[in-house]
Amino acid sequence: MNLTIIGSGYVGLVTGACFADAGNNVLCLDVDHDKVSQLNAGKIPIFEPGLEALVRRNREAGRLRFTTDVAASVAHGELQMIAVGTPPGEDGSADLQHVLGAARAVGRHMESWKAIVTKSTVPVGTADKIRAAVAEELEKRKSEVGFAVVSNPEFLKEGAAVEDFMRPDRVIIGAEDPRALGLLRQLYAPFQRNHERIIMMSVRSAELTKYAANSMLATRISFMNEIANLAEALGADVEEVRRGIGSDPRIGYQFLYPGAGFGGSCFPKDVKALQRSAVEAGRPLRVLEAVEQVNEAQKHVLTSKIKRKFGENLAGKRFALWGLAFKANTDDMREASSLTLIGDLTEAGAAVRAYDPAAAHEAKKIFAEQAAVEIVASAPAALEGADALVVITEWQEFRSPDFAAIKAKLKSPAIFDGRNLYDPKVLKSLGFEYYPIGRKT
Numbered sequence: 001m002n003l004t005i006i007g008s009g010y011v012g013l014v015t016g017a018c019f020a021d022a023g024n025n026v027l028c029l030d031v032d033h034d035k036v037s038q039l040n041a042g043k044i045p046i047f048e049p050g051l052e053a054l055v056r057r058n059r060e061a062g063r064l065r066f067t068t069d070v071a072a073s074v075a076h077g078e079l080q081m082i083a084v085g086t087p088p089g090e091d092g093s094a095d096l097q098h099v100l101g102a103a104r105a106v107g108r109h110m111e112s113w114k115a116i117v118t119k120s121t122v123p124v125g126t127a128d129k130i131r132a133a134v135a136e137e138l139e140k141r142k143s144e145v146g147f148a149v150v151s152n153p154e155f156l157k158e159g160a161a162v163e164d165f166m167r168p169d170r171v172i173i174g175a176e177d178p179r180a181l182g183l184l185r186q187l188y189a190p191f192q193r194n195h196e197r198i199i200m201m202s203v204r205s206a207e208l209t210k211y212a213a214n215s216m217l218a219t220r221i222s223f224m225n226e227i228a229n230l231a232e233a234l235g236a237d238v239e240e241v242r243r244g245i246g247s248d249p250r251i252g253y254q255f256l257y258p259g260a261g262f263g264g265s266c267f268p269k270d271v272k273a274l275q276r277s278a279v280e281a282g283r284p285l286r287v288l289e290a291v292e293q294v295n296e297a298q299k300h301v302l303t304s305k306i307k308r309k310f311g312e313n314l315a316g317k318r319f320a321l322w323g324l325a326f327k328a329n330t331d332d333m334r335e336a337s338s339l340t341l342i343g344d345l346t347e348a349g350a351a352v353r354a355y356d357p358a359a360a361h362e363a364k365k366i367f368a369e370q371a372a373v374e375i376v377a378s379a380p381a382a383l384e385g386a387d388a389l390v391v392i393t394e395w396q397e398f399r400s401p402d403f404a405a406i407k408a409k410l411k412s413p414a415i416f417d418g419r420n421l422y423d424p425k426v427l428k429s430l431g432f433e434y435y436p437i438g439r440k441t
């Protein structure tokens with residue numbers, strides 16, 4: 001099938017590569033000329049496990065191509081999948097300018113029937129806005145070409161995006177048009193494995209499902225962060241509590257990890273956008289208000305622990321920071337807790353030497369103007385001259401480090417752990433002061 005993907009970022013690129021791998025002829029459009037030149041030169045602009053090989057294989061087979069040519073991309077696919085960003089606007093609502101811009105471009109150039117499919121995360125009612133925008137463009141040039149608008153929100157996780165896309169838990173399709181529905185069924189057939197994964201629903205329900213899913217996951221994290229802080233106050237250990245409650249199948253173990261607050265390009269903005277929609281609908285979600293407040297506070301929890309040990313004024317202190325990405329296996333630093341922590345530490349006068357296995361290029365751009373923040377090439381290099389170590393991303397390579405070497409390098413043997421990676425008893429026996437989240441030390 002000929003398929004056009006509009007927007008070649010984390011979602012668009014993975015989606016395009018996975019559909020190409022199933023034998024489809026995919027053309028990916030992006031307005032970012034640099035990104036498209038890199039992709040056409042065989043370079044992958046993001047870090048995502050398995051993506052590079054997948055893109056290379058399908059480019060070489062001629063099934064995956066990249067362009068900035070809007071007219072050519074509209075002409076290519078009967079399915080036009082929109083996977084552009086929906087960043088938060090000033091009031092927290094999803095900014096739809098890229099989505100509607102992409103839809104208008106389809107309306108301006110289409111010469112035959114198209115199914116316009118929204119993969120971007122968009123508020124309820126966006127399909128109606130897309131329909132109106134496309135109709136307006138067609139009207140301007142007196143075209144009577146038909147089209148359908150479908151909602152097909154994406155649930156992949158950065159860091160496991162290819163795996164998630166290839167083996168989805170579910171594929172949500174909100175569609176009323178039988179022709180569009182038939183095309184999507186055909187497109188997703190290779191991804192159904194041993195049983196049907198497609199869940200059909202109305203367009204509005206599909207749009208809401210994505211926000212409800214992310215908000216539920218964010219709620220679990222904020223809930224666990226509150227339990228962790230309470231455990232600390234009461235002398236309990238949140239890791240024991242986590243195991244105790246996760247064993248209940250109604251609760252389950254996933255997304256029950258306390259930490260230094262959630263970040264990334266999705267949870268923070270999606271919680272905000274859903275809340276905004278709820279307020280506009282006259283049904284504010286009080287739970288989500290608390291989820292956001294807890295998360296904002298949690299992003300400062302490590303700073304509080306550091307200041308309790310070293311004092312409010314951190315001038316002259318240097319901290320080793322392990323991890324910058326908002327989670328392991330990605331280079332994405334959007335809304336990462338590391339940004340809040342580094343802001344807090346440098347504001348209090350400290351210097352930071354940070355290492356991340358994948359996000360260094362991103363961090364160097366972000367901190368280019370900040371002399372107090374140095375991005376180094378290895379975990380041991382970050383420890384040079386440091387007063388203490390702070391771990392903020394759960395990369396595999398941080399899980400079993402050489403503690404003797406860490407101790408030898410740190411001025412005071414203190415580890416602040418925003419991911420609860422280590423065993424408090426082991427660290428105590430090695431002579432460390434250990435500051436995890438919600439654990440008994």
Ligand SMILES: NC(=O)c1ccc[n+]([C@@H]2O[C@H](COP(=O)([O-])OP(=O)(O)OC[C@H]3O[C@@H](n4cnc5c(N)ncnc54)[C@H](O)[C@@H]3O)[C@@H](O)[C@H]2O)c1
Pocket residue numbers: 006007008009010011012029030031032035083084085086098101102119120121122154155156157158265266
């Ligand atoms: N990143 C994730 O893990 C994830 C998961 C599920 C859903 N989503 C949703 O998917 C959407 C995309 O997210 P992302 O992380 O891939 O964003 P991204 O910022 O990585 O990529 C978006 C791309 O769209 C391009 N673009 C913008 N306007 C365009 C236009 N008019 N025509 C063509 N290209 C255009 C940008 O240049 C950029 O390359 C968002 O709505 C997000 O909420 C993201």
